[in-house]
Amino acid sequence: MPSTVRWSVSVSITGRRLANQRITRPGPGSPAKLVEWLGAVQAQEYGPARWALGVRLSSGWTDARIARSIDRGEILRTHVLRPTWHFVARSDIRWMLELTGPQVLRRMSTYDRQLGLDAAVLTRATEIIERALGDGGCLTRGELGTNLERAGLPGKSTHLAHIAMHAELEGVICSGPRRGKQLTYMLLADRAPDARTLYHDEALAELARRYFQSHGPATIRDFVWWSGLRTADAKRGLEIIRAKSHDMDGLTYWTIGRVPARSSRREPTLLLLPIYDEYLVAYRDRLVVPHSLYSWSRGVGIRHSLVISGQLAGTWRTVFGVSKMVIEVEPTRRLTPGERRALVQAVVRYQRFLGAPVSLG
DSSP, X not given: OOEEOOOOTTSOHHHHHHHHXXXXXXOOSSHHHHHHHHSOEEOSSHHHHHHHXXXXXXXTOOHHHHHHHHHXXXXXXXXXXXXXXXXEEGGGHHHHHHHHHHHHHHHHHHHHHHTTXXXXXXXXXXXXXXXXXXXXXXXXXXXXXXXXXXXXXXXXXXXXXXXXXXXXXTTSEEEOOOBTTBOEEEEHHHHOTTOOOOOHHHHHHXXXXXXXXXXXXXXXXXXXXXXXXXXXXXXXXXXHHTOEEEEETTEEEEEOSOXXXXXXXXXXXXXXXXXXXXXXXXXXXXXXSOOOGGGGOOSSSOOEEEEETTEEEEEEEXXXXXXXXXXXXXXXXXXXXXXXXXXXXXXXXXXXXXXXXXXXX
16 A cells, blocks of 8 residues: 655755656757656657656757657657647557547547537548548648548538547547648557556556656646546556655655755746746645646747746737747746846756857847
8 A cells, every 4th residue: 555754854845846747857868768767758749848858858858859750650640538639759659549548539429419429420531531641641631631631521610620530539549740830630549659558557656657757746636637547547557656745735745766965056947938837737725836727828929937946927928020939928026136146047048959149038
């Protein structure tokens, strides 16, 4: 059974999360290994999601190198866990879809019916997509829609998005390589022929282990939110991996693995995290890091998150100047001299990642 441990007051929950998510502690040496460690990475905003990997990798990993890794299929982008896109490792996609896909399909069924996409229509549409990809290798979403319309099925806008999501969740299609600036789909069987399958309890345990090793300390509610699993299944996964618990402020936090050594860092940890970063969106209980999704968007472009010492401290966004990109930061308070130095360093790191000129506005 899970056991209870006593934490040192010198090791904060935020500090452990930052280390376990490989933001402040060196992690796996490649994007694919990093995604495997994290379990899955929310990725509906494709460009910012690549930065979510870049901020957790060494500076040698640029945006272009990560994009090539995705194009090669070492990382796949598909709907899994919840009704949104995630990055997953190629070897994990099959068992993860088998575990979480049915739950997402149930959640989407009401919306599908409202669009007139009943089981018969979705089955036929998936068969058409499967044949088209079998002939074409990889196709854009628009090209999939054209094939659907030729068969008398809806192939545009929301209808097409729901049909493609259904085919992903059924394990038929997944992301393919980019074609210019367009993303494509491929058959999952062709893209990940050696993807593992696991028995139900094995998959529960594996997903729980991945989440709590990389996102812990976290609550059961956090894990249920992130994974899309039912609470009973989440508790079963925790039991199997023998996680350790700690009660604080009326909540029970769970962890696995060793407590990382306390950092000797004196300068503040300042991060320019992308919108929907795992550090902020992977938790339901927000006592430790209070925030709202609405703080990321104020009606003027995409707003990313400024995080200082583990806490949300403002937003940032990119705008294009005459000759280079400019980062505009809107902190919630006046930054200290040390924080301003850390901000400059963070902008330099982002510039190295993009491989293009960036300045602080």
